[in-house]
Amino acid sequence: QVQLQQSGAELAKPGSSVKISCKASGYTFTSYYISWIKQTTGQGLEYIGYINTGSGGTNYNEKFKGKATLTVDKSSSTAFMQLSSLTPDDSAVYYCAIKGWFAYWGQGTLVTVSS
Amino acid sequence: DIQMTQSPASLSASLEEIVTITCQASQDIGNWLAWYQQKPGKSPQLLIYGATSLADGVPSRFSGSRSGTQYSLKISRLQVEDPGIYYCLQGYSAPYTFGAGTKLELK
Numbered sequence: 317q318v319q320l321q322q323s324g325a326e327l328a329k330p331g332s333s334v335k336i337s338c339k340a341s342g343y344t345f346t347s348y349y350i351s352w353i354k355q356t357t358g359q360g361l362e363y364i365g366y367i368n369t370g371s372g373g374t375n376y377n378e379k380f381k382g383k384a385t386l387t388v389d390k391s392s393s394t395a396f397m398q399l400s401s402l403t404p405d406d407s408a409v410y411y412c413a414i415k416g417w418f419a420y421w422g423q424g425t426l427v428t429v430s431s
Numbered sequence: 432d433i434q435m436t437q438s439p440a441s442l443s444a445s446l447e448e449i450v451t452i453t454c455q456a457s458q459d460i461g462n463w464l465a466w467y468q469q470k471p472g473k474s475p476q477l478l479i480y481g482a483t484s485l486a487d488g489v490p491s492r493f494s495g496s497r498s499g500t501q502y503s504l505k506i507s508r509l510q511v512e513d514p515g516i517y518y519c520l521q522g523y524s525a526p527y528t529f530g531a532g533t534k535l536e537l538k
Contacts, residue, residue, distance in 0.1 A: 377526035421474035
């Protein structure tokens with residue numbers, strides 16, 4: 317069955333970076349783009365962007381350009397999102413999701429930015 | 432960006448009651464709309480896509496409709512497992528945008 321397993325919670329200091337992962341299984345990795353979504357209590361759900369798992373091509377929401385960097389490792393069927401220059405506003409749960417209308421989601425990764 | 436105005440922000444309903452949640456798009460998005468249910472501590476789950484199509488495994492008491500740029504999610508007979516937060520999503524143009532959510536509780 318399709319599964320997206322995300323890496324564990326992160327506690328990071330302001331100004332630092334984190335890299336979270338999304339390991340896919342149960343399907344051919346390059347069949348679906350992987351999208352990333354941010355969820356906060358205040359801003360709700362925000363679409364960050366997606367990566368073409370075959371070519372590595374990316375498309376970002378303008379709001380997240382320079383903040384998020386999406387990559388993939390086809391050999392391990394894993395997608396990554398690096399968040400840089402962290403501020404408290406980056407504290408959120410981040411999800412990866414696939415298949416058309418996001419039929420499958422990872423379990424989410426909590427990122428907390430605090431000094 | 433396309434704005435999705437979702438209402439109500441919260442509602443309380445009784446078992447077996449009919450519940451309707453709406454999303455108003457700021458421009459024409461055709462049928463490029465989906466609905467999700469999210470329960471505490473869980474990821475969102477796809478309910479409806481293409482404005483009216485039921486996702487796999489979703490009970491038939493859930494349905495979606497469209498009138499112009501207004502979209503509705505209807506739960507025909509509220510069940511004990513249905514409380515949660517419901518979101519709409521427009522997939523017409525990037526960046527895809529979500530509604531703010533509707534918190535549904537059992538009365």
